[in-house]
Amino acid sequence: MEYRIVSKKPLYRGFFSMDAIEVEHDRFDGGKQTVLRENMERGDAAAMLLFDPQTDQVLLLEQFRIGPVPRQDNPWLIEIVAGIVDEGETVEQAIVREAHEEAGFVPYRTTWLGRYYTTPGACSERIDLFLGLVDSSTPAGDGGGMADEHEDIRSYWVSRAEAMQMLTDGRIASGAPMLALLLAFGCQGVVNNKSFTTEDTKDAE
Incomplete structure (x- = not known):
């Protein structure tokens, strides 16, 4: 199973950070899909x-x-x-x-x-x-x-x-x-x- 980051956009920078990350990843049925997810970075x-x-x-x-x-x-x-x-x-x-x-x-x-x-x-x-x-x-x-x-x-x-x-x-x-x-x-x-x-x-x- 593989994935790749298509894009990463910063949404917020403070004590914590928030990014919008677009990822293409393999599916369990053998196909692929691209999703957009928001992720908080806390370390x-x-x-x-x-x-x-x-x-x-x-x-x-x-x-x-x-x-x-x-x-x-x-x-x-x-x-x-x-x-x-x-x-x-x-x-x-x-x-x-x-x-x-x-x-x-x-x-x-x-x-x-x-x-x-x-x-x-x-x-x-x-x-x-x-x-x-x-x-x-x-x-x-x-x-x-x-x-x-x-x-x-x-x-x-x-x-x-x-x-x-x-x-x-x-x-x-x-x-x-x-x-x-x-x-x-x-x-x-x-x-x-x-x-x-x-x-x-x-x-x-």
Whole structure:
């Protein structure tokens, strides 16, 4: 399968960028088609779930996010440490820096969990996920985010079991902590947790 960029037109330049990209690509039926798509360029980002194995707790963050506002949802989302990778940084260097800035901890060990596109239908952003081991009794700073970036971050420790409960009952509504918790600790899905009967089949609806 192949594709080629026919044209690329800048639509907006600010903290993020928006382009109109015309692409010709192969189809699964053997043909070709040309489509025009708008794409937001955010660069690369990283996120890290901080975990203290001695206490079996994870560190969660809360901060105001603009995304839920137009939907009139709660904009103070439960998240994990995350940030954009600055020019000249590796993703691991970036997330260790963010852990210190946002949470006041520097992990003594990091493990890469995976990489994913946040919204591949409209955005080029990729996020690398990490698990960071820390000693919750020895913070390296105050955390809370960078004042010059208008960050206002609250952090708190919860048990691993409580974090997984927050995931399953919907209190965690952001993608990065969802994936990090699942990749770090695993989760038996709905199918594994339920004994299906004939009442659950499509014909029974």
